[in-house]
Every structure is written in C-alpha cells, then in structure tokens.
Amino acid sequence: MLHVIERRNFPASSVKLLASARSAGKTFKFRRQELAVHTLGVNSFEDIDLAFFSAGAAISLEYAPIAVQSGAIVIDNSSAHRMQAEVPLVVPEINGGDVAAHRGIIANPNCTTAIALMALYPLHRKFRVTRIFAASYQAVSGAGALAMEELRQQSKSMISGRAIEREVFPHQIAFNVIPQVDSFLDSGYTKEELKLQNEARRIMHLPSFKASVTCVRVPVFRAHCVAVNAEFQERVTLAEARQAISSFRGIELRDDPTDSIYPMPVNYAGEDVCAVGRLRIDSALENGLAFWVCGDQLLKGAALNAVQIAELL
Amino acid sequence: MLHVIERRNFPASSVKLLASARSAGKTFKFRRQELAVHTLGVNSFEDIDLAFFSAGAAISLEYAPIAVQSGAIVIDNSSAHRMQAEVPLVVPEINGGDVAAHRGIIANPNCTTAIALMALYPLHRKFRVTRIFAASYQAVSGAGALAMEELRQQSKSMISGRAIEREVFPHQIAFNVIPQVDSFLDSGYTKEELKLQNEARRIMHLPSFKASVTCVRVPVFRAHCVAVNAEFQERVTLAEARQAISSFRGIELRDDPTDSIYPMPVNYAGEDVCAVGRLRIDSALENGLAFWVCGDQLLKGAALNAVQIAELL
Numbered sequence: 001m002l003h004v005i006e007r008r009n010f011p012a013s014s015v016k017l018l019a020s021a022r023s024a025g026k027t028f029k030f031r032r033q034e035l036a037v038h039t040l041g042v043n044s045f046e047d048i049d050l051a052f053f054s055a056g057a058a059i060s061l062e063y064a065p066i067a068v069q070s071g072a073i074v075i076d077n078s079s080a081h082r083m084q085a086e087v088p089l090v091v092p093e094i095n096g097g098d099v100a101a102h103r104g105i106i107a108n109p110n111c112t113t114a115i116a117l118m119a120l121y122p123l124h125r126k127f128r129v130t131r132i133f134a135a136s137y138q139a140v141s142g143a144g145a146l147a148m149e150e151l152r153q154q155s156k157s158m159i160s161g162r163a164i165e166r167e168v169f170p171h172q173i174a175f176n177v178i179p180q181v182d183s184f185l186d187s188g189y190t191k192e193e194l195k196l197q198n199e200a201r202r203i204m205h206l207p208s209f210k211a212s213v214t215c216v217r218v219p220v221f222r223a224h225c226v227a228v229n230a231e232f233q234e235r236v237t238l239a240e241a242r243q244a245i246s247s248f249r250g251i252e253l254r255d256d257p258t259d260s261i262y263p264m265p266v267n268y269a270g271e272d273v274c275a276v277g278r279l280r281i282d283s284a285l286e287n288g289l290a291f292w293v294c295g296d297q298l299l300k301g302a303a304l305n306a307v308q309i310a311e312l313l
Numbered sequence: 314m315l316h317v318i319e320r321r322n323f324p325a326s327s328v329k330l331l332a333s334a335r336s337a338g339k340t341f342k343f344r345r346q347e348l349a350v351h352t353l354g355v356n357s358f359e360d361i362d363l364a365f366f367s368a369g370a371a372i373s374l375e376y377a378p379i380a381v382q383s384g385a386i387v388i389d390n391s392s393a394h395r396m397q398a399e400v401p402l403v404v405p406e407i408n409g410g411d412v413a414a415h416r417g418i419i420a421n422p423n424c425t426t427a428i429a430l431m432a433l434y435p436l437h438r439k440f441r442v443t444r445i446f447a448a449s450y451q452a453v454s455g456a457g458a459l460a461m462e463e464l465r466q467q468s469k470s471m472i473s474g475r476a477i478e479r480e481v482f483p484h485q486i487a488f489n490v491i492p493q494v495d496s497f498l499d500s501g502y503t504k505e506e507l508k509l510q511n512e513a514r515r516i517m518h519l520p521s522f523k524a525s526v527t528c529v530r531v532p533v534f535r536a537h538c539v540a541v542n543a544e545f546q547e548r549v550t551l552a553e554a555r556q557a558i559s560s561f562r563g564i565e566l567r568d569d570p571t572d573s574i575y576p577m578p579v580n581y582a583g584e585d586v587c588a589v590g591r592l593r594i595d596s597a598l599e600n601g602l603a604f605w606v607c608g609d610q611l612l613k614g615a616a617l618n619a620v621q622i623a624e625l626l
Binding site: 188279 | 538578
C-alpha cells in the first residue's frame with residue numbers, strides 16, 4: 001500500500017503507520033524517509049483524514065468506527081463491512097459513483113472478486129450477465145507473506161528430497177493444489193466462493209446475479225487467475241466482447257491463442273492492469289462467453305483498488 | 314504400463330517391448346527379469362495377442378493396422394482412433410460392454426476425460442447429465458517425463474534466483490499456471506478441452522452432452538484435478554449423489570470439508586482409485602451439482618485404464 005501511494009503520487013501531506021504493539025518501532029521506507037510504526041490505539045486517528053485498514057475483520061470492526069468518530073474516512077480492505085448496506089463496496093472503474101454515499105467507511109472488495117469483475121463488468125454492460133461458473137487459481141500471496149515463504153521453503157525441501165513443514169496452509173502447497181480458500185459454509189461452498197457472488201451483486205448493482213465458484217490455491221507466488229463461463233441475456237459476439245474489454249479502463253486483452261498468448265501469473269505479478277485471454281463463445285451456454293482473467297491480487301485485488309478509492313475521495 | 318501389468322498379475326505369458334531405434338537395446342525390469350527394447354517394425358507383431366500403443370497418434374495410425382493384420386488386438390493410448398465409429402472408446406467401469414464390438418482396435422480415452430467421467434458417470438446414471446462446465450488443474454506428467462524434469466529444474470532455478478530454461482512447455486511452468494493444454498481450434502477451445510465433450514459423448518452414449526472446459530497446466534508433478542459444475546435432467550439431492558459415487562467401482566468419496574478433507578494431487582499420485590470431494594448442490598444451476606475430482610492421469614488416465622481394457626478382453 002505504501003508503494004502504491006508513493007508510486008501514484010497520492011497527495012498525502014503526511015503518512016502515519018499503525019500496527020499491533022508487536023510491530024511498533026519497525027520502520028518502512030516511504031518517499032525517501034524512514035517511517036516508524038506506531039501502536040494502534042483509540043487515539044491513533046486524531047488529525048487523520050483517510051485511514052487504510054488492512055489488518056483483518058476483527059481489527060476493522062473494532063477500530064473503523066473509532067477512526068470515523070475521530071473524523072477519518074476509512075477504506076477497509078477486510079471483509080468486515082463489505083455486506084453492510086450503508087457501506088459502499090467499490091471498484092472505482094465499475095461503481096466509483098457509489099463512494100459518494102459513504103457514511104465514513106468504504107469497503108474494498110475481495111481480491112478474486114475485484115479481478116473477475118474487471119473482466120465481467122464490461123461484458124455485462126454490453127450483454128447483461130445473468131450467472132457465471134468460475135474456478136480460481138489463487139496465488140499464495142493472498143494468504144500473506146508467511147504463506148509465500150511457506151511455498152518457497154516447501155518447494156526447496158521437496159526438490160532436495162527433505163520432509164516439508166507446514167504452518168499457514170491446511171495441506172502441502174508446493175507441487176500441489178488445495179481446493180479450499182477460507183472456511184466452509186453449510187452449503188458446501190467456502191466463504192471465498194460465496195464472496196464472488198455476493199460482492200458482485202453489490203458492485204454491479206445486480207441483486208439477482210448468480211455465481212457458482214470453486215476457489216483453489218495453487219503454488220504460484222503472486223497474481224490470481226479465474227476461468228469463467230458467463231451467461232448473458234443478450235446475444236453475444238466475439239467482436240463486441242473484445243471491443244467491450246478493450247475500451248474499459250484497467251483491463252486489457254491479451255488474447256492470441258495461435259501464438260500461445262494469454263495472461264498468466266508470470267505476466268501480471270506486479271502489474272496494475274488486469275488481463276483477459278482465452279475469450280471464446282461458450283459451447284454449453286445459449287448466450288455465453290468463456291474467458292480467463294488474471295490480475296495481481298496485491299494490487300487490483302487489494303492495495304491499488306484501495307488507493308484508487310482514496311483518489312476518488 | 315509395465316508396472317501396472319506386473320502389479321495386477323496380468324496373465325501375459327511373455328512381454329515384448331517395442332520402441333524407436335533410438336531406444337533399442339535399453340532394458341526395463343519386469344517380473345524380476347531385464348526386458349530389452351526392440352525396434353518397432355512391420356514384422357514386430359507376429360505371435361503378439363495384445364499390443365499396447367503409447368507412442369503418439371502418428372505411430373498409432375501407421376502401426377495399429379499392421380498389428381491388427383498380424384492378429385493382435387490393439388489398445389491405443391493415443392488420440393488417433395478415439396473418434397472413429399468402429400473403434401470402441403472405453404472406460405471399463407462405464408462402458409466395458411463396448412469392448413465386444415471391436416474390430417481389432419480399442420481406444421483408451423484422454424486422461425482428463427477418464428478422470429472426470431469416473432465422477433460424472435455415476436451421477437449421470439442417477440440424475441441424467443445434460444451439460445457441464447469444467448476447469449482442469451493438470452499435472453506436468455501428462456506432457457511426459459521431460460516435462461516433469463522441466464518443472465523440477467525450473468523450480469530449482471527460481472528458488473536459487475537463477476534464470477530458467479524452457480523446452481517442453483510454451484511458457485515457464487514453475488510457480489505459474491498455463492491456460493493451454495494441446496493446440497488451439499478455430500472455436501478458441503483447445504483440442505484437449507474439446508476431447509472432454511466429444512469423448513464423453515461416446516463413452517456415456519450421450520450424443521447431446523455438452524461440456525465447456527478450460528484446461529490449465531499447473532506446477533504439480535502427478536495427478537490431475539477438475540472442478541466441475543454439472544447440470545442434470547432430474548432433481549438432485551446430496552444424499553443420493555454421495556450414494557451414487559460411493560457405490561461405483563474405481564472412485565471414492567473424500568469429502569469432509571469441516572476437517573479440510575478433499576482430494577488433492579498429493580493424495581492420489583500413484584493411486585488406482587479416483588476421488589471426489591467438495592460435492593455440493595450447485596448454487597447457479599436448476600438441478601446441479603458442483604464437485605472436485607482428482608486422479609492419477611498416468612494410471613486411471615492412461616496405463617491402468619489400458620490394462621483394465623486388456624483384462625476385459
């Protein structure tokens with residue numbers, strides 16, 4: 001988030017870093033200065049105009065109202081406020097206008113949701129989406145820095161024939177795939193899988209939208225991919241679909257199968273822009289498109305989107 | 314294939330290994346003997362009752378008719394004969410009876426197809442499938458031994474910060490996913506993606522079956538996974554679906570989300586049995602089930618299925 005604020009020249013006259021007592025005193029480089037981390041407390045938000053929260057739902061639930069009371073606007077990266085009717089849930093390219101209705105808190109969507117919608121929304125604008133079937137290929141960075149280290153260490157151990165150690169993920173992630181991201185609901189879907197449907201409904205203003213999703217963790221460091229089959233109300237053509245994607249800000253077409261060109265994590269890790277490839281008329285839907293979307297979940301799926309919301313404000 | 318023949322005590326009085334001149338003279342251990350590889354030629358099939366072909370479509374097209382003429386029955390692992398009406402395409406648990414109609418050649422299905430159908434067919438028998446949406450997570454072993462070595466070498470290089478080398482796959486496979494398996498058709502689907510629909514039609518005797526698939530290579534050494542959304546004609550219940558899977562030979566339920574139990578490549582590499590998990594009522598289909606299936610594509614997806622066909626004969 002600091003990198004994004006700096007890189008985009010966000011007009012912050014000063015920046016204050018807050019974390020738990022455990023991290024207090026650590027420093028981070030920002031605009032060629034060393035910023036020290038302060039301990040989060042009830043008085044932390046005096047004189048703060050904008051507060052970016054990215055410390056999990058429990059911290060957001062406790063401290064976002066305190067920050068708002070102190071006069072700050074909160075942009076919350078956690079899932080804590082995303083489904084609250086009075087909290088706008090915003091992807092700036094899609095529903096930036098919703099920001100205006102905020103009452104102090106604005107929610108940043110789930111990473112897979114944000115990335116999938118960057119491809120789906122321009123197609124929806126053109127053809128009116130009704131439902132999607134999707135399967136994700138999610139990088140370990142979505143689970144944090146320790147998860148990235150776990151993939152590195154496990155891969156090293158496997159290659160050297162040593163036993164692997166496991167802490168972050170419920171199973172080995174190196175040279176494996178895990179069909180679970182977040183915890184399970186009674187329906188058999190995970191919370192992560194349901195987020196794509198429920199958050200998409202709010203972001204696209206489409207309460208009847210349906211999504212049946214399988215979220216899978218793959219041994220990739222950074223950047224998520226999603227394979228999507230989307231059904232629309234109106235007749236689709238490839239030319240119009242390509243045009244709809246190409247003319248939308250924040251997403252690009254990378255789609256030339258004959259030369260094996262399509263988006264992959266190696267291309268989009270570290271990139272602001274998301275990308276669509278494998279765009280084709282769906283063979284099992286009446287008015288359907290199948291496509292593959294890829295984006296860096298630390299950027300469009302998290303920090304970039306949050307800073308874009310701040311820019312709107 | 315040799316391992317499977319030996320392990321299952323297939324009643325072969327003798328086994329002859331055939332390959333290109335390049336491999337002639339190499340030896341393989343079989344039943345505690347060393348078997349030498351002979352060079353494939355037009356006279357190779359004299360006194361051979363059963364010939365397993367696994368050397369690509371071109372070799373199968375040229376030599377399978379020669380083997381048949383010499384009196385052998387050919388079990389072909391390549392895609393060469395799979396769509397020929399007079400050639401049975403067989404998964405023994407599903408359409409073993411089709412073997413009887415052979416005229417010398419029997420085809421072994423595509424690996425992803427065989428594994429996906431082991432889960433889909435018992436559900437189809439109960440509920441009548443109409444179409445599926447699927448996304449695959451395919452191990453590198455499907456592309457051969459060199460592909461496995463490429464994943465190992467690239468992973469090693471990446472972890473040590475060295476440049477990677479690439480030969481088998483069109484892009485880096487270590488810590489990446491590649492949304493392409495096999496070559497592209499005009500429709501935008503790959504051949505691999507279309508196989509699942511077309512081969513499933515023949516194996517399930519269901520010419521109207523539709524499948525819209527995205528096939529993706531993932532950095533896993535062995536065992537494929539497929540995320541499936543399946544639509545049925547009849548009303549589905551979870552209890553009946555679980556019962557249908559449990560009572561079918563060759564597939565098992567591994568499905569206890571509350572304890573993070575579901576099939577993964579680490580569990581099923583080297584296993585004859587395939588497995589289904591993440592079974593749930595599909596949230597975006599009228600009569601639908603979503604599930605996750607996993608199986609070793611060198612076994613059920615190739616050698617095991619071929620030897621099972623031989624056992625039927």
